[in-house]
Amino acid sequence: MSAEVLPYTIKPHPVTGLYNGKFGVWLFLASEVMLFGALFSTYIFLRIGAPETGPAAWPSGEETHLSWKIGGLNTLILILSSVTMVLAWVQFKMDNFGKGRLYLAITAILAIAFVAIKFKFEYAHKFHMDIVPSTSVFFAIYYTMTGLHALHIIGGVVVICYFIGPGAKLWDQNREYYTNRIECTGLYWHFVDLVWIFLFPILYLL
């Protein structure tokens, strides 16, 4: 089925005010909220159930071996990448393909930086200290949540790189379609940022 035959692939629906892709992405994000919601629920459930003292007690401060400095740096990187993402969309919207692509590239670089820091300075460091998911429930949920989040980042990077590279051909065929897709990618990207905003305090600070 080619894109032109299906209604509202590019132009918004007159009643709902949405093109299909945007609505689809929002629905997808709704399911993502529930996915991470289950992990947050797990976090709360396990934390409430943890004993006050003893080896199974919930770690705090130094015991977590998590550096708020690295976490904070990553938070800033991710927020910045959100800004560049939305600026990329603005540039496409204003027909500045070159600038838009540049912002996309910056976003991708920031995202890669985030993942690199995560793996090099956090995971590798902890593995070196023999802190693995099975060490305690706290590290289990830490690795699961941040790992799943990192997978989302990597997925986002792949999509962004696609739109910088081979996907950019669409710009020549249909600018609005391309810009729409960037908007959808952006929505996803901001959501990933939003998840991190919650992960940072509950894992690194509390």
Added chain:
Amino acid sequence: MSGDHHHEPSFIRKYVFSVDHKVIGVQYGITALSFLFLGFCLMMLMRWQLAYPGEKMPYIGNIFGEAAMPGGVMLPEFYNSLGAMHGTIMIFLGVVPLLVGAFGNYVMPLQIGAPDMAFPKLNMMSYWVYFVGGVVMITSFFVPGGAANSGWTSYPPLSDIATAGQTWWLFGMVCLITSSLLGSVNFIVTIIQLRVEGLTMFRLPFFVWAQLITSFLLLLAFPPLEAAGVLQLMDRLAGTSFFLPEGLVVSGVLQTQISGGGSPLLWQHLFWFLAHPEVYVLILPALGIVAEVIANNTRKPLWGYRAMIYSTIFLGFMSFIVWAHHMFMTGMGTKISAFFATTTMIISIPSVVILTALVISLYQGAIRFTVPMLFALAFLPMFAIGGLTGLPLGLPAADIHLHDTYYVIGHFHYVVAPGTIFAIFAGIYFWYPKVTGRMLNSTLGYIHFFFSFIFINIVFMPMFWQGMAGVSRRLYNQTVYAHGDAVQSLTVMSSWGAWMLGLAQIPFIINFFISRFAGKKVSNNPWHATTLEWLAPSPPPHGNFETVPVVYRGPYEYSVPGASEDFNPQHVTTEACSSVS
């Protein structure tokens, strides 16, 4: 892609990796029916062990190998695998893909006048991810230790310490969940965005409404199970303790390699947060099919169409806050149990409303007893029994005696087996002519119906007595208990019913394949129905409609006074309906 319609796509693009919702719908249908049959076969094997515990299975006992059935006698681990996989296959690989993947995919875009689903490639991906999930599940039978054997609910710690089949089960589930999520996004966008001109929400066929609500349930309820699946995979593969408390001693050995600190109940919460809405995923589209068939065969508008829609919305909403009634026995205090028992009682009301509306729809109709109608009619009392027997299970005090007994098995099988699966048969008989352009043979259909109806009741009705007698479910051999031994005769009866039910499907299987080539050819609208799918040619071409239809009225305008025919299709103008004589 844009130039595709100028030349015929290759065979692979057309029939294997097709993006056409109709091809994908048929792919889903064939695959899911095969799984349904497989799940049924697993159950027929189990029924032998249940009826004749420890006896050699005749004829086929030796083909399962020494690891599963040494000397033709089933081992408990194989029995448990069969049980777990029967549930998994029936629900996640059979019924849901049939209702949503097959019927939803095929019929829904036609009913809303759309040329295809909103995201055709996503649709294709959804099918293939489901297919991979199915392959993973089947493969798991052949790994050491056999397939998952901790029940379809996979409660940890048992599932955490189970054999490798459980890991395969989890990977399979992750695939199936992903497939459902992709599908549900697609369905919602299609229903909201792609309706043709004039087709307002309250002119939608009830089936489309049911699909819409179902998609929301899948969208929001499935992710927690995906997360839970990831957590269990972590427990099994990375040695974490999400579901394992401290101080576990398995077979006398203290589990020192785990850190502890987790909770087995966490899994149950995440699992049932999905699995209760899942019950409505299994039943709502079935109600949709039944509503279509009943309206068509009573030649009369559905009674209380709007009330049914509001009830369905309410059902969907409430289904998210009743899950812990599956957990009454896990150590629940008075307050939480009161909350969940109350929501459970509340959720029964919209079900009663829908069922009542469907029965009153019969009143003053002109009922044609076609094969799809028979299945749809049989659905009603079966669903009523299934629903009513949920009542004692929803009352925590009565649940003390009935929880995890055969009563539960009887209850939910009445909802999904003679309930949903009858609706599926109704749908197959009803839409087969649309899909193939040929009718299914009705003589074979009547035989199929009457024997299925009798035997399915012989299978499941005894379970209520067994449950009342206190026999636990999932017992490899219930005769070890005095109360189980006393009702063993019912088990035997149930088993014979199941095997006879298997035989009763033979006319259907023959019918299904032969009619594809030898069935009576039909026009666009053999049932004289009103909804849009009957405007398209049978079978509909790529792109569905020759011209985009416009809708003028609600979905069930049958026997309108003053009209020339006893049905006014949605796409025909009012003048045209009354002018022709």
Added chain:
Amino acid sequence: MNRSRIIGIAAALLVGVCLIAPSIVLGQTEAPAVSGNAIDGDYGYGLPPMVSKDGQRVDDLIIIVHWFMSALFMGWAIFFVYCLMRFRARAGHKAAYDPIKAKVSKYSEIGVAAFEAFLLIGLSMPIWAATKSEPPPETEATHVRVVAEQFQWNFHYPGADGKFGKTAADLVDTVDNPLGLDPNDPAAEDDVYATELHLPVNKPVICDLTSKDVIHSFSLTVMRVKQDVIPGMRIPVWFTPVKEGRYEVACAQLCGNNHYSMRAEMVIEDDASFATWLEEVGIVEEFDEDELD
């Protein structure tokens, strides 16, 4: 049993008594019971025997619900069958377009809701509250710890001092110390270990349920008691046996391959026999330990 007859008849009305007939014919080749000891009570198609003080309330609720369900289903089915016969398609019969104004459905739905509210608030909740938050006084009750494992029930009695000895997971030894009792704890000295649950009649019992490995479910069908046994938690249940005899303890939650064989026997006896039994089992236990040392 009259009561089980009532249930049987009530439920049979759902689709018809005729479905029983094949079972009688086909059910003649049933396997004999595996258990060695004769189990007391009259077991059949209806509710099983009931030998606890408060179990009757559960049974009453079940019976009332089933009468309600049957009435609802019968009324509904009569209307259904009437419609099928009266409004079948035939020459000269035409469907009516206009919907009937059926107030009956609205009233019946309200009636159903009201009765469900009565069942829940009037009957179910008080029973649940009694079984979950109104334990018998500690001083009067017989206290037993139930330790579940794949695929066996272990019973732990506090002995003469009425105190349970400390237990720890790392002390568990399948042969010598299945409960993981701490030998240095003086309270553990007179503790009694058994694999059969003996209880005195007409005295309240509190069972503390724990599991060593996976989730089990402690099901005393004849007492109308059921409670999942969750590892990492100790959950109490309480009941009062009122009839002497030998009954069964079942596991009602899939706990592994031999789940079906996770069966224990429960003996309800008078105070004197119970005391004698406790002494005998205690002696056997001590003797075993000496021998193994």
Added chain:
Amino acid sequence: MSDAHADVSKHVKAYIAVFATLAVLTIITVWASTWHLSHPMAIAVALAIASVKATLVAMIFMHLKWEKAGNIWFVIVLTVFFFVVLVSIPALMHSDRPLGTVFSSWG
């Protein structure tokens, strides 16, 4: 896509402002963790700041502030409701157990 070019460029300022706010809030939330607040209080403060940040991201970066499509709002409200149910009820159940329940198998 109703917003014209002018609108879009006006947004840019908002984006930069939001970025600055988010950065500041990140610093505040780290700083707040050194206040030695009581445990519930510390959680409340951290989650409150995170919620503010999340709202900013959703409203400005994800354009919800300018979003008129009712369907999206419907999906968001529904999801947030079920999210709250999912994270709160399992936790609540922890405190409502049969009388005498102990959270340990041994002892």
